[in-house]
Amino acid sequence: MTVKLDGTTAEVLNADPLVIKNQKSHFHIHSYGGWSKFFVGLREGKLLATRCTNAECDEKSLWLPPRCECADCWHATEWVEAPTVGKVYTHSTVLYPGAPFRASTPCPLISVEIEGVCTKLMSYLKEGDPEIGMPVKAVFNTENPTNTILDLSWVPA
Amino acid sequence: MIRFGPRNLRIPRFEKPVYVVAGGLTDFRKKYPEKNSSQLCTEALRMAVEENDLKVSPEEVRRMVNWCVYSQFADHFGDQLLAAAKIHDYLGFDPLGNIEVKTGGATGGSSILSAAQAVASGYADCVPVIGWERMDEVPTKVGNAYIASAACKDFESELGWMYAAYYALMAQRYQYENKVPRETLAQIACKNHEYACYSPYSQNPGKYTIEDVLKNEVVADPLSFLECCVMSVGAAVLFLADEETAYKMTDQPIRLTAICGGTHTLRTADRRHMPILLLPNETEETYKDYFSHERTEWPGFSSFLASRMAAYLAYNMAGINDPVEDFDILETHDAFTISDIQTYEDIGLRPYGRGREFIESGDAYFEGRLPTNLSGGLIGTMHAVGATGIWQVVELLWQLQGKWDKFHADPERWTRYGKKKPDDFRSLQVEGAKRACAISHAGTGSHVTCAILEKP
Numbered sequence: 001m002t003v004k005l006d007g008t009t010a011e012v013l014n015a016d017p018l019v020i021k022n023q024k025s026h027f028h029i030h031s032y033g034g035w036s037k038f039f040v041g042l043r044e045g046k047l048l049a050t051r052c053t054n055a056e057c058d059e060k061s062l063w064l065p066p067r068c069e070c071a072d073c074w075h076a077t078e079w080v081e082a083p084t085v086g087k088v089y090t091h092s093t094v095l096y097p098g099a100p101f102r103a104s105t106p107c108p109l110i111s112v113e114i115e116g117v118c119t120k121l122m123s124y125l126k127e128g129d130p131e132i133g134m135p136v137k138a139v140f141n142t143e144n145p146t147n148t149i150l151d152l153s154w155v156p157a
Numbered sequence: 158m159i160r161f162g163p164r165n166l167r168i169p170r171f172e173k174p175v176y177v178v179a180g181g182l183t184d185f186r187k188k189y190p191e192k193n194s195s196q197l198c199t200e201a202l203r204m205a206v207e208e209n210d211l212k213v214s215p216e217e218v219r220r221m222v223n224w225c226v227y228s229q230f231a232d233h234f235g236d237q238l239l240a241a242a243k244i245h246d247y248l249g250f251d252p253l254g255n256i257e258v259k260t261g262g263a264t265g266g267s268s269i270l271s272a273a274q275a276v277a278s279g280y281a282d283c284v285p286v287i288g289w290e291r292m293d294e295v296p297t298k299v300g301n302a303y304i305a306s307a308a309c310k311d312f313e314s315e316l317g318w319m320y321a322a323y324y325a326l327m328a329q330r331y332q333y334e335n336k337v338p339r340e341t342l343a344q345i346a347c348k349n350h351e352y353a354c355y356s357p358y359s360q361n362p363g364k365y366t367i368e369d370v371l372k373n374e375v376v377a378d379p380l381s382f383l384e385c386c387v388m389s390v391g392a393a394v395l396f397l398a399d400e401e402t403a404y405k406m407t408d409q410p411i412r413l414t415a416i417c418g419g420t421h422t423l424r425t426a427d428r429r430h431m432p433i434l435l436l437p438n439e440t441e442e443t444y445k446d447y448f449s450h451e452r453t454e455w456p457g458f459s460s461f462l463a464s465r466m467a468a469y470l471a472y473n474m475a476g477i478n479d480p481v482e483d484f485d486i487l488e489t490h491d492a493f494t495i496s497d498i499q500t501y502e503d504i505g506l507r508p509y510g511r512g513r514e515f516i517e518s519g520d521a522y523f524e525g526r527l528p529t530n531l532s533g534g535l536i537g538t539m540h541a542v543g544a545t546g547i548w549q550v551v552e553l554l555w556q557l558q559g560k561w562d563k564f565h566a567d568p569e570r571w572t573r574y575g576k577k578k579p580d581d582f583r584s585l586q587v588e589g590a591k592r593a594c595a596i597s598h599a600g601t602g603s604h605v606t607c608a609i610l611e612k613p
Contacts, residue, residue: 089330091329098304
């Protein structure tokens with residue numbers, strides 16, 4: 001039996017200590033599973049949240065990010081269209097994002113307070129300068145969707 | 158709304174007393190190609206067994222160990238799954254059992270908690286906790302993305318790939334509710350960078366003015382680079398033992414009277430409100446005027462429920478009534494200046510809404526009532542994530558043993574890391590320190606541990 005190398009080499013970045021460059025290029029096949037409805041909804045211009053279906057559960061508000069099962073009683077939830085208007089709960093403008101960030105900077109991140117929702121969804125303000133308490137409305141990237149949470153953003157209402 | 162059942166808030170108990178007997182560190186650097194991770198862990202272990210005035214030889218320690226705990230945050234940074242197995246073998250501990258713990262930024266604290274549970278239950282009586290992180294294999298921007306993959310990849314990571322931004326969201330809300338002067342936040346950065354000047358282990362020492370911090374470039378509004386923790390390479394080791402073993406190993410064991418953990422949502426978004434969980438030094442009266450037009454709920458984005466939970470359990474477990482009075486020294490997880498102020502409130506140094514007073518009053522300084530982060534903290538000295546919570550307790554162990562000078566002031570300590578002891582060096586040994594506390598913290602408050610150490 002004879003074994004041959006494939007001829008590729010690891011680039012040497014430093015001689016002593018020996019430092020080499022390990023090339024990494026692979027992708028993950030990621031399923032949104034039960035949350036798919038939410039992301040498909042964004043492509044269709046809908047903001048879909050969930051609500052617990054257990055009549056005995058105390059939590060009657062909507063969850064956004066959605067949950068297919070309730071955190072308080074583990075029962076199944078149902079999908080409900082959430083209001084597409086809200087208020088800026090807090091914000092921060094990112095100047096130095098991490099490497100894979102797909103939007104331009106400066107990018108104002110916002111957490112959005114929506115009536116009837118028990119959480120404060122993280123998103124970004126597509127236009128304008130953010131201020132706490134500012135009314136905003138959702139906009140959906142339906143033209144050329146990224147199929148990620150970036151397909152939802154907000155503008156001043 | 159979160160509701161507790163009657164047993165949810167049960168105060169934890171150790172069946173046997175747990176002691177901390179020895180600690181060791183490497184220095185911490187942004188890049189450390191000279192030594193691989195196995196070597197860094199060995200170096201910290203050797204310091205623990207060779208330089209802590211133990212009554213037993215390193216070889217005898219090796220024969221006493223009966224369980225090991227490993228602490229590393231992120232496999233993808235080191236690009237090696239099961240690195241703990243590789244290091245366990247490298248250290249020659251096979252075939253003893255081990256476990257690797259992972260709870261984000263609080264991995265070090267959780268690893269100590271895991272080791273303490275082993276000792277307290279009688280499962281083991283001599284346990285090294287070995288932590289490290291290697292964050293230099295990728296460029297900083299990729300490193301930030303790796304860290305942000307410890308946020309929710311479906312709903313949050315894509316929004317910036319940057320943890321500083323997630324903290325900055327909380328910072329803006331905290332400031333809206335509490336209006337802390339920017340100068341006060343900058344004071345924390347100046348303090349910790351300065352204390353790092355007196356540590357031979359530190360990565361990012363510097364004497365900065367408040368002006369320097371305020372003029373520094375912003376990462377995510379309002380946090381500047383000088384207000385954020387560093388990304389590091391390095392290791393830390395701590396030995397835990399039961400009482401009999403501890404006194405066999407050293408004349409100066411320090412008792413770990415409590416270490417407790419709390420959690421809260423990984424996504425900041427998913428935090429729901431609840432009544433404030435009160436610490437022993439608070440009553441409902443403390444908060445009768447707390448809520449307002451701005452402060453509509455608790456914990457909101459201004460407080461860390463996980464930190465409050467960990468402190469609630471640990472204070473009740475160790476009999477702490479007033480942390481500022483009862484502790485002589487404190488190490489917080491100062492990942493960002495703003496989170497440090499939030500933590501002051503969560504662990505009861507000041508009531509909610511008044512955290513700024515802890516730094517403004519001078520309490521947090523070496524000369525103050527509760528010197529905090531004399532190690533230089535995560536802002537000044539290191540955040541080699543898996544080592545961080547362990548390093549905090551190693552520093553406190555040396556403080557309580559009265560050995561801070563031995564491990565910081567000897568010029569040889571500096572030359573071994575290729576540094577020169579500064580001419581304006583000053584000792585940060587807290588004379589007569591008896592009781593100390595360390596907070597280890599992950600995510601935007603997803604996991605927090607609170608450890609309490611006491612001189613027997």
